[in-house]
Amino acid sequence: MFFNSITFAVFLPIVFFLYWFVFNKNKNTQNTLLIVASYYFYSCWDWRFLFLLVFSTFLDYFTGIQIEKSNSEKGRKFWFWLSISVNLGFLGIFKYYNFFASSFAQMFTSFGFKVSPFLLNVILPVGISFYTFHGLSYVIDIYYKRIKAEYNFVDYSLFVSYFPLLVAGPIERATHLLPQVKVKREFNFEKAKEGIYQIIWGLVKKVIIADTCATYANAIFDHYTAMNTFSLILGAVYFAFQIYGDFSGYSDIALGTSKLFGLDLLRNFNYPYFSRDIAEFWRRWHISLSSWFRDYLYIPLGGSKGGLWMKIRNTFIIFVVSGFWHGANWTYIAWGFINAFYFLPLLLSNSNRDNMGPIELKWDFDSVKTLLSIFSTFLITCVAWVFFRAKTITDAVLYLKRILLNGDFSFQYLANERYNYELLLMIALFVLVEWNNRNKTEPISGKRSLLKAALAIFTIIAFGTFSDYKEFIYFQF
Known part of the structure; x- marks a missing residue:
């Protein structure tokens, strides 16, 4: 079900x-x-x-x-x-x-x-x-x-x-x-109301963002040899939002459903695409799995208390095992290895816990630096997602190689497929809403929450495709 x-x-x-x-x-x-x-x-x-x-x-x-x-x-x-x-x-x-x-x-x-x-x-x-x-x-x-x-x-x-x-x-x-x-x-009416709102927002992520992005991401990844550089970049971005909308959408529905029965579940996502480095990303993405491996694998192995080589060893073990947990394919192991490689400079420089606080922006140079850090973290995350999505490591390498060597930035895929521009606009609006909510626990909360919920329901009805519902990506794990 x-x-x-x-x-x-x-x-x-x-x-x-x-x-x-x-x-x-x-x-x-x-x-x-x-x-x-x-x-x-x-x-x-x-x-x-x-x-x-x-x-x-x-x-x-x-x-x-x-x-x-x-x-x-x-x-x-x-x-x-x-x-x-x-x-x-x-x-x-x-x-x-x-x-x-x-x-x-x-x-x-x-x-x-x-x-x-x-x-x-x-x-x-x-x-x-x-x-x-x-x-x-x-x-x-x-x-x-x-x-x-x-x-x-x-x-x-x-x-x-x-x-x-x-x-x-x-x-x-x-x-x-x-x-x-x-x-x-x-029964707690306020908690039940929060649960309903969270279910609604989870459905927006899944039905509107994830399922729509999946259609276009699949078309690009399945025919990547015929795509130009810009189309391949677009495919990687589409998949990044597909997997985020799919999995975090599931988590929102799960947490919201549980609130209807008076039970609170662990938070699993905390706006990971606004992370300022890869360490922060993993504190915000699939939090329950990351903390599970930290407590039951990383710390028993010695964590970061040992010498330099023990720290490096433990870091690669936890990321590779995390990748292998996702599926029996070398692509997932490669994805874990790549994330360990991303994490290594932060570990060696002892800066993996620098970005622990909330994200605040002002009109100053530090804010520009923060935005560049968020963008660069999202960029390298998309590169790693290519390995997660590809059928084989060879496909992933060729996909990235074609991005670098093709050099054609024309709007090839945008021009050939319907509703591409509309999807990009929808993603942009989604990012703005997420950014506005980045310091909130509940996605639909605060003033005018009923109006927000009504708009979300209208969006689901207007753009959702329940007759062709797609299963969640993480069901296979």
Whole structure:
């Protein structure tokens, strides 16, 4: 089931009504309803993979309790590594097995050995990376005695399978979400209104910005060998706004939907394209994943406390693993490596935490410098996105090579495709709205919020294409 579908538009009000007017006696009935709704939500994609979600839930619930109950360190380690290995094993089989098998076969073929690997003919279970990371963080936190094990199976099941975040995050922490699901929620009109506004803005990002940019980005990337320099630059910019509108739009809808049920989820985006350097970008983009890798990989590896080479090693590990998390393709690994390369000068100069505060502009030289920093960060981000979007590393390199060597800046693609100018105007207006909201938590808030919401709804109805709704990019991860 997609957030941008008619099915969800029917599903959500039904669950909302049952939650507040039928199952509102206590938190157990509320949580049970949300679990049933979440399982239905997930099974609408493919009910056969529901067993993976249920098994993962049982595994981490049981091992978490066993870790806490174990009287010996040996027993704690046994249950801990059982959970880690099984979770990563399922993730590896479904997401990475074919990649490694094909890669090893190609390597042996290059040495003159003909190898025909056995490949699995299965589709990737939607959201497996997200709910696996939910469970992993929970078990790791119990093992290191940061939290207590949860003995209420209903509460824990909801933490793992809660439908707004189930298939594309944000990646929640037990310390943040579990305390909320353990208490009865009372209806809060203001919070529900904020949720509706956030859903509306998320739909604007997805249906208007992301899906429209996708049509043009796909046309350019799929025929890049026939495109000139200006068209290829346009394609990279279109994809940058496609993936931002798509993923941050999903996150807004997820957070807004959750507010309707009285639960707050972690913020996942904070206007990343206004970042002044790549370190700030990664503090603002997919925040829940970046913080997950920081807390459960980067810091355990030693973080930035060791010597120079340890800092460099840890930086490349976390970025490459982050890239590989996104998909079983060398393009994602290259994308992670490129971002590590971007980050390295900031790390070496100890300036990776320089831009921590809000962005304020005045009529002075520092403001010009700030705008140039934002533009240059967006530019190098677009270069990295080419690798993320391309089918192969070769395609990405040729795409960038053609940008540099073609030298034709005529309006080739703008002239040949309808509504290109209108799309550029729409993107410009979107950037202005985002810039105006850059220091706000809620996208539609403050004065005249009702008018803003009405304009957003009109835009969705006027320009949206719900009959041809597209799935979210991060569903495949």
